Amino acid sequence: MMDKVDKTDKPQIKGWCPGAWRPMATGDGLLVRVRPRLGRLTRGQMLALCAAAETYGSGLIELTSRANLQLRGVSDASWPGLMEALVEQGLVDPDPQVERRPQRLLAPDWQAGDATHETACLLEARLNELPALPDKMGIAIDAGEAPRLGDVSADLRIERAASGGLQARASGNLQARALGGLLVRADGRALGTPVDSPAAAVEELIRLAHWFVASGGREAGRMRRHTAPLPPWAPAVTPPAEPGARLALGEHARGRVVGLAFGRASAAALRAAVAPDSVSAVRVTPWRRLLLEGEGASGAAIAGLLDDDRDPRLAMQACPGAPHCEQASVETLALAERLSGRVAGSVHVSGCAKGCACQQPTDLCLTGRNGRFDLIKGGRADGVPLATGLTESDVIEHLEKNSDALRL
Structure with missing residues (x-):
């Protein structure tokens, strides 16, 4: 099942997204992605997904920018059992061709x-x-x-x-x-x-x-x-309504909104979030937030999840990095944690030049290359660096010397 990828200075762009029936090989095993129907899981489905993540994978669950949930650390040997569990719970269609249909993303409210x-x-x-x-x-x-x-x-x-x-x-x-x-x-x-x-x-x-x-x-x-002019029967003449805000963390008309630091959380933390019987369902969003449906969703903070909209980890971009991704040459999450709340402006920490976590320029971008970091200002992960060959400590020292980039 796993396709081996050589870790080179030029990362490979695969041109397709992983699914459940078509998982993607990564540094820590297969990446299995689940698309909840209508962007919603029942409480039973969420509990089953947490159990599956721990039984067949590493126990880590990620929420993607397209509101999918993905399990990491699945092996070739454990994948068939995982698929059987996901199909049984209605989390994956038994027909692999259904997964090839376009992703549908619903406004979560x-x-x-x-x-x-x-x-x-x-x-x-x-x-x-x-x-x-x-x-x-x-x-x-x-x-x-x-x-x-x-x-x-x-x-x-x-x-x-x-x-x-x-x-x-x-x-x-x-x-x-x-x-x-x-x-x-x-x-x-x-x-x-x-x-x-x-x-x-x-x-x-x-x-x-x-x-x-x-x-x-x-x-x-x-x-x-696609630059072809639209057909005459589809005139582009009407603007959309003014955009609304993302769901804020905390109490919501349908329950409670919680956040995932860097878009990932342990199965244990998510299980705790839906532990009360009064939580009826979970809605996924593309903004590292989950909407817990039900009156019992409100209450004390949940260890491993965020409850403060000002937490900078909601906005920082960081890919899984090494060893989770076999194309990354650096660990990313530890550095992202160290920079959390200290850097003014937008931040992207990427394990390689592909920049999976963010395709847009950011005020500060740190890109892994040959086990060190390139430092890029106002650019993407594949941009021209101001400094190269930096260790994690070098990055911190460089930014401290340029205090205009830090909240010190």
């Missing part, structure tokens, strides 16, 4: 019967009508009164239109919110095509997916990189 939920269910019923799309393509369903997923990777988006957002705010019931005021937007375009219902939005999205393939989109790989 949807309610049963609202536009986001209705649209997602209608799309699920028609997934077989989508063409075969590139592996990394995804769909965002973000039809609440204030879109929340604009900064999350997706290729086709169903959102609340600007005028629709105003109508939804003025409405006092779910049925009215689900009617009209939606748009379908191709990623990379500021404007989208207005539609009058969730069903019409799904129809338009399927047509756009077929247009993407027919107009040569496979070569581009992602919608944002």
Whole structure:
């Protein structure tokens, strides 16, 4: 099952995302990714996932920027047993081909019967009508009164239109919110095509997916990189509604929001989070936050999880690094912890130049190369460094000498 990768100065870009039926070999074993249906796990499913992580993997669970949950440290020998457990719990479809369908990402605060939920269910019923799309393509369903997923990777988006957002705010019931005021937007375009219902939005999205393939989109790989003009029947004329805020840590109308430092936590910590019987479910988000549903979700702090929105580890970018990733030549998490709360501005600590944790420039980027760090300011992991060959201690010393980069 594991494909051996030589650790070189130029990391390999595999061009596909891991799944459950198609795990990816890493430095600490297989990486197995689970896509919760509608972005939600029941309490029983969450407990089963924690048990599976400890029984078949390393016990570490990560929350990705596309709101997937992934288990680390799975071996070739343990993978079949893991898959049997995941399928039994409804966490993975028994048909491997289902995993090849585009990732669907829902705004996490949807309610049963609202536009986001209705649209997602209608799309699920028609997934077989989508063409075969590139592996990394995804769909965002973000039809609440204030879109929340604009900064999350997706290729086709169903959102609340600007005028629709105003109508939804003025409405006092779910049925009215689900009617009209939606748009379908191709990623990379500021404007989208207005539609009058969730069903019409799904129809338009399927047509756009077929247009993407027919107009040569496979070569581009992602919608944002596809430069072909949109078809006449999909005019980009309507802006989305003003974006809403990410879910804040702490009490929530449906329970409680907790954070994961650097997007990862132990199975033990997550088991403790759903231990109360009154916790009914867990919703995943792309922002290192989990929404625990149920009145019993509120209460004391949970060891290993974050409850303060100001914790800098929620915003810092750090990949797993060595030894978890076989392409990384440095450990990343210890240095990220040392820098937490000390560096002014955005920070990215990357085990290699591929920069999996963050593709955007950051104020400070530290990239692993041949067992040391390159220091980059205002760039990506593959940017031009100001200093090279730094140890972890060298990094701290360099930043202390340049105190404008630190909160000292």
